[in-house]
Amino acid sequence: MSDDGGLPGHSHDEELARDLSVFDITMIGIGAMIGAGIFVLTGLAAGQAGPGLVMAFAFNGFITIFTGMVYAELGSAIPEAGGGYLWVREALGRSQAFLAGWMSWFAHAVAGSLYVLGFGAFVHLLLTDYFGIQLFRPVDLLFITFGPEKLFAVFAGALFAYINYRGAKETGLAGNIVTMVKVTVIVVLIAFGFGYIAGNPAQSTDRFTPFLPRDFGGVFIAMGLTFIAFEGYEIIVQSGEEVVNPKKAVPKAVFYSMSVVVTIYMLVAIVLIGAVAVTPELFSLAQEGAASGAHGATNLPPIPAGISDAAVWEILGHLGELGLARAAGQIMPYGTLVILVAGVFSTLSALNATTYSSTRVSFAMGRDHVLPDAFSAVHPEKKTPHIATALSGALIVFMAVALPIEAVAAATDVMFLLLFLQVNYAAIVIRREWGDQIDYGYVMPFFPYVPIIGILTKLALAVYLFNYSPLAWYGAIAWILVGVGIFFLYSRGRVRETKAKEETRLIAEERSPEERGYQVLVPIANPNNAEQLIRAGSAIARHEGGEVLLTSVATVPDQTPLSEGGQYADEQRQLLDEAVQYAPDDVPVHQTVTIGHDIAKSINNVAYQRDSDLVLLGWRGQRKRVSDYALGSNIDTVVENAECDVAVLKTDGTTDSSRVLVPTAGGPNSELSEMVATAYAESGAQVTLFHVATDGDIENAQSFLERRQTVLAESDIDVDIAVEAGEDIAEAVLGYARDGDFDSMIIGAAGEGILRRVLFGEVPERIGAEFEGEVLMVRKHRPVQSAVKRLLGKWIGKGAKATNIGDS
Amino acid sequence: MVSTLTIGAVLTLIAWVGLQATVVHGRYVVDKIAAGEYDKGPLERGDTGDSS
Numbered sequence: 001m002s003d004d005g006g007l008p009g010h011s012h013d014e015e016l017a018r019d020l021s022v023f024d025i026t027m028i029g030i031g032a033m034i035g036a037g038i039f040v041l042t043g044l045a046a047g048q049a050g051p052g053l054v055m056a057f058a059f060n061g062f063i064t065i066f067t068g069m070v071y072a073e074l075g076s077a078i079p080e081a082g083g084g085y086l087w088v089r090e091a092l093g094r095s096q097a098f099l100a101g102w103m104s105w106f107a108h109a110v111a112g113s114l115y116v117l118g119f120g121a122f123v124h125l126l127l128t129d130y131f132g133i134q135l136f137r138p139v140d141l142l143f144i145t146f147g148p149e150k151l152f153a154v155f156a157g158a159l160f161a162y163i164n165y166r167g168a169k170e171t172g173l174a175g176n177i178v179t180m181v182k183v184t185v186i187v188v189l190i191a192f193g194f195g196y197i198a199g200n201p202a203q204s205t206d207r208f209t210p211f212l213p214r215d216f217g218g219v220f221i222a223m224g225l226t227f228i229a230f231e232g233y234e235i236i237v238q239s240g241e242e243v244v245n246p247k248k249a250v251p252k253a254v255f256y257s258m259s260v261v262v263t264i265y266m267l268v269a270i271v272l273i274g275a276v277a278v279t280p281e282l283f284s285l286a287q288e289g290a291a292s293g294a295h296g297a298t299n300l301p302p303i304p305a306g307i308s309d310a311a312v313w314e315i316l317g318h319l320g321e322l323g324l325a326r327a328a329g330q331i332m333p334y335g336t337l338v339i340l341v342a343g344v345f346s347t348l349s350a351l352n353a354t355t356y357s358s359t360r361v362s363f364a365m366g367r368d369h370v371l372p373d374a375f376s377a378v379h380p381e382k383k384t385p386h387i388a389t390a391l392s393g394a395l396i397v398f399m400a401v402a403l404p405i406e407a408v409a410a411a412t413d414v415m416f417l418l419l420f421l422q423v424n425y426a427a428i429v430i431r432r433e434w435g436d437q438i439d440y441g442y443v444m445p446f447f448p449y450v451p452i453i454g455i456l457t458k459l460a461l462a463v464y465l466f467n468y469s470p471l472a473w474y475g476a477i478a479w480i481l482v483g484v485g486i487f488f489l490y491s492r493g494r495v496r497e498t499k500a501k502e503e504t505r506l507i508a509e510e511r512s513p514e515e516r517g518y519q520v521l522v523p524i525a526n527p528n529n530a531e532q533l534i535r536a537g538s539a540i541a542r543h544e545g546g547e548v549l550l551t552s553v554a555t556v557p558d559q560t561p562l563s564e565g566g567q568y569a570d571e572q573r574q575l576l577d578e579a580v581q582y583a584p585d586d587v588p589v590h591q592t593v594t595i596g597h598d599i600a601k602s603i604n605n606v607a608y609q610r611d612s613d614l615v616l617l618g619w620r621g622q623r624k625r626v627s628d629y630a631l632g633s634n635i636d637t638v639v640e641n642a643e644c645d646v647a648v649l650k651t652d653g654t655t656d657s658s659r660v661l662v663p664t665a666g667g668p669n670s671e672l673s674e675m676v677a678t679a680y681a682e683s684g685a686q687v688t689l690f691h692v693a694t695d696g697d698i699e700n701a702q703s704f705l706e707r708r709q710t711v712l713a714e715s716d717i718d719v720d721i722a723v724e725a726g727e728d729i730a731e732a733v734l735g736y737a738r739d740g741d742f743d744s745m746i747i748g749a750a751g752e753g754i755l756r757r758v759l760f761g762e763v764p765e766r767i768g769a770e771f772e773g774e775v776l777m778v779r780k781h782r783p784v785q786s787a788v789k790r791l792l793g794k795w796i797g798k799g800a801k802a803t804n805i806g807d808s
Numbered sequence: 809m810v811s812t813l814t815i816g817a818v819l820t821l822i823a824w825v826g827l828q829a830t831v832v833h834g835r836y837v838v839d840k841i842a843a844g845e846y847d848k849g850p851l852e853r854g855d856t857g858d859s860s
Contacts, residue, residue, distance in 0.1 A: 062823035435850030
């Protein structure tokens, strides 16, 4: 959750003119849904579901309304362009938003691929059947078959990428005309079809039996395959900024458009099955289609040998994307021609919209710095995001050429289904976290069951589509894996930079004239332990040939923008001015005052921004036994999320360490503790390495410590070694330290689990709390383990708020 | 024995009616919220008659 401009008061700089009514955006939603999908996909879906296609559309409408309610609720509360991507970013954080944007880019681009393929098929049929123009025969190129349809598809994809590059967006008038034409065509088709059914009721009814020739499995596949045709609510909420009274208009438009569109789809399905006979012409066309495999004859039964055995749904399935157009020839005069022409317009207008939206998603990701800045580059003359447009166009064309049409359709559906999973989850998080602060225009009933049902049904459909097109799933998984790779290799760092800038602001800085590579960051909050912290930090910096950065964080309430926080920082400036007197002359010491909403996050942000190598924190020495925290809320959060080594110092009030005990057992944390001990030794302390042999093997332990002693001696550091046998490590260490009059202890973190909340481990923390002298606990940064732990916490735990201790 | 067609038709009708009922309920909720008369869900705490 972003701290500034968070969800409840979400603000943006540019306001669009509010001139759209409920009717207008309902038409936008209907136009998006009664679009290319019904022209291209109905035949394919009929082949899967049989007469059950009617039921598939009804079920799809029913399960889609669960996500529709989510869109109605969030669209009424946060009516901004950005829709699902925006909500995921605000509710689940930027890492999930990256995935949402990455999938959304693919989903819209591959939807474009589906439309260019539909366009190619329609134009090819128009040219061959109505103009008598014969084009080249399909040729096999490696693993793909390239026919005239794909040539037209490539042409359309390239053309609309160019049109979008030129900046000629579809005008509202042209969009409305196309919508009205296609809706009129469909309504006329339905009217003719019902005219036939009314005149031939017995014949028509016979065509609906068997109702489920391929059982419910076929219905589920048809549902998944046509799901893209039901996602008009995403378009409606995108228009939210331009609507008069969006709190009422957006949810109503979502509901009205769903009601109308699902009804129309069901009527089309009834007409398609009931009003179409298997004529010799259709039969031979289907046989040709099946023989050539040109119309996506995936997962279809073979065409029966005799025409009398063939059902209309089988024929439609083998006619694929041309199923509706061919069937329309029987339903109304010039039906095929009318549907083809309407289909050409529909696919082109849908292609324009998807090219524009896929470009906009990738452009937005470039602007959010999660994709390279080139994505957000704007052409100086055309004022369009030319690189994002070119790459989106290339993606559309590539997928259209590389995959068969049914795999393209399935891949689009899988991506949209996965995207809606995230949106449903985001709706739960938003209602739970900010529900009482948001001004809703609609609230869904039965929360959180509605979005949970939305998640489960969409997940089931997406998984079931694997039965239809494994290729689509492989493509989707490959795309997601590439996205995850890009995120970890590139975007994560940029997200971190952006977050650090948003969460923490540097308001005063004094630099030492000299700068060195290694840096110890010492946050100062308590003047009583400033001297000890600076002494320890300086010793380590001196040993590593580095510098010390002192910082103090002023916090402001969440409601106060960081830009207004300067006035709260006087106390911090004074604190640092007093602390810097303890800095030695031979180590460069810088100081910064920062401001943030959260101390721990700010410390980690400073460490990240300044590339610190070690953060050294002070600790009162009391373990938190009753709360969720081990050492304290701020310390826990810094230690868990630090992107460098961490040390926590419990002081005893003295400013000298003359006898230092270093319990060690090997491993990266012990190596770090030995490094720090070496730094103490260089400052004059007498250091003893100590090992507790819990297995009783004194000899082995002795030789281990001797090896360490030899390594240190090579660097002119003399240390003593000691071994004791014992079962209770903490008890043995404490006993040895007390008996030996040690005044300080340096101890590395014990092994940690991925899922358990462990900071330094039971033994170090117990020693830290019980030892009367000074204790320094150190923990080595392990990037992979930390990343896995953070991801688990964020994704499985409590969403983006998982580390937001300021709200706890 | 009830035919598959009948069962399919009934299920289809139930799904369609369920969708339409959700639409009608949605419209009802939107109008009630706009009129300030809806106090369920997240509105039950905030809707105390104070418009601020």
